[in-house]
Amino acid sequence: GGVGKTTLANIVYNKNYERFDGGCFLANVRETSRKPNGLVELQREILSCILNRKHERILSVEEGVAKLKDAMFYRRIILILDDVDQVELLDAIIGSTRDLFNLGSKIIITTRQENLLKSYPDCAVLKLRCFHSYMSMQIFSQHAFGQNFPSDAWLDLAARIRDRCQGLPLA
Known part of the structure; x- marks a missing residue:
């Protein structure tokens, strides 16, 4: 989920x-x-x-x-x-x-x-995928820092959080 x-x-x-x-x-x-x-x-x-x-x-x-x-x-x-x-x-x-x-x-x-x-053979199936690393960092940074990428001071922590969330936007 x-x-x-x-x-x-x-x-x-x-x-x-x-x-x-x-x-x-x-x-x-x-x-x-x-x-x-x-x-x-x-x-x-x-x-x-x-x-x-x-x-x-x-x-x-x-x-x-x-x-x-x-x-x-x-x-x-x-x-x-x-x-x-x-x-x-x-x-x-x-x-x-x-x-x-x-x-x-x-x-x-x-x-x-x-x-x-x-x-239900006549239905179309759309499988959503997790975000890749770059997009995950960008979305996380927009919400956490109000910008597309974190400053150097926050980069390591932001990368650990991004990796922990495994590309799930709601994590």
Whole structure:
């Protein structure tokens, strides 16, 4: 973690939301799904976002999938599912097939599990990489010193911190 998946997804969502009939950014999907009735809670949140209504009534995951299908089929939506770790979560939220969604809809899924999307062959996968040493030093220095590189007095300490963070911008 910490490479910036959520940050990038958030930027994409905010820059593109206006182009769709509705949208929803679901943060911490993994964490929410582990709560009692967590999947239903996630489904309810999506429905509330795209229908602009609060407290959608859903009694089961199956009912939620049916309601999501009805709500999303005729709308172009952008949906961000952040921190997904199980295919079952995707099946409960977006169904085991993409027929839930209007052709112009976009779904972005952030995950640490590279093989999670194998059952969705029509999706594109973008793998974020850590920053190289030069870029890491520049970003760290901008935040720590307000300039692109540290002064000679701070260079050794800054290099040790950069190396310790291993190219992860949020470390």
